[in-house]
Amino acid sequence: MASLAGTELCFPHLFNGSCRKTSRPYFASMLIYVTFSSISLLTTTLNLVVIISISHFKQLHTPTNLLLLSLAVSDCIVGLLVLLQIVLINGCWIFSDILCATYYVVDYTFTSASIGTMVLISVDRYVAICDPLHYSTTITETKLKISICLCWMLSLIFHTVRFKDNLKQPGRFNTCIGQCILLIDYASGLADLFLSFIIPVTVIVVLYMRVFMVVVSQAHAMRSHVTSVTIKRSVKVTAKKSEMKAAITLGVVVVVFLICVCPYFCFVIPGQDTIIDTSLFSFIITLFYFKSCLNPLIYALFYPWFRKSIKLIFTLKILQTNSCNTNIL
Helix, strand or coil, rough: CHHHHCCCCCCCCCCCCCEECCCHHHHHHHHHHHHHHHHHHHHHHHHHHHHHHHHHCCCCCCHHHHHHHHHHHHHHHHHHHHHHHHHHHCCCCCCHHHHHHHHHHHHHHHHHHHHHHHHHHHHHHHHHCCCCCHHHCCCCCHHHHHHHHHHHHHHHHHHHCCCCCHHHCCCCCCCCCCCCCEEEEHHHHHHEEEEEEEHHHHHHHHHHHHHHHHHHHHHHHHHHHHHHHHHHHHHHHHHHHHHHHHHHHHHHHHHHHHHHHHHHHHCCCCCCCCEEECCHHHHHHHHHHHHHHHHHHHHHHHHHHHHHHHHHHHHHHHHHHCCCHCCCC
């Protein structure tokens, strides 16, 4: 009996203090391992393609793509963090307590940075569609770089301060050896709910409602006057179509993001101090991480340059001299 009980412990040699492994059928465990491994590999690979494409090809050095680059970096790191979720599948954390505390800070930081980037994307599309004459002066590469840096810095500072007690005393809330949990108190949970979810989502929804109202009206106007458009105006119409396509594509990204993120924030709406153990709500976390894999798939469906980039990268033509000047659009 002692031997049997020992096999169910995270650390059998620590019989009195070790956590017990989560008991699952073999098929269920293998399915979870394969799912998380596939998500991690696909998410990391596809977002690396986005990062390499936008960084390498000069034609893709635009303000909007700079935001996509920030989002891809965040999603790529999230893909790597999924590997730590694989470790937690059996309910055992085999690494140190300090790494556990750091994992939560990094996870929340990149999540908040992603949400902040979504807000910046919404602002970018709002100005491009609703005030196109002032877009080049209002949205500049320098301003976006500063905004992205502030977004990442504020996210890191907020979550470092939020989890400072966990960083000072790693593992203080563990009840046995092999746990990876932290305490989310009412005040910090409420602050995170408003700063990382309610306020950003409200801004995103309001801006995109305005954007799509303008897109619909412009599309109707173009259909009504398509037969009387001059060559000069045709160029303008083509430009507007390009902006509208970008707005629709990024709108799909935002909608997918909200669908994947909302369940998590609904689950942790603070009503009291809550202890969160990542192994307890696997479905919500899987959905939460899967959105990072969906973004580049959306690009593949809507953006021809992404499909061309994949071909150039995997055929190693990107290594050729002067390949950065390749016509990718």
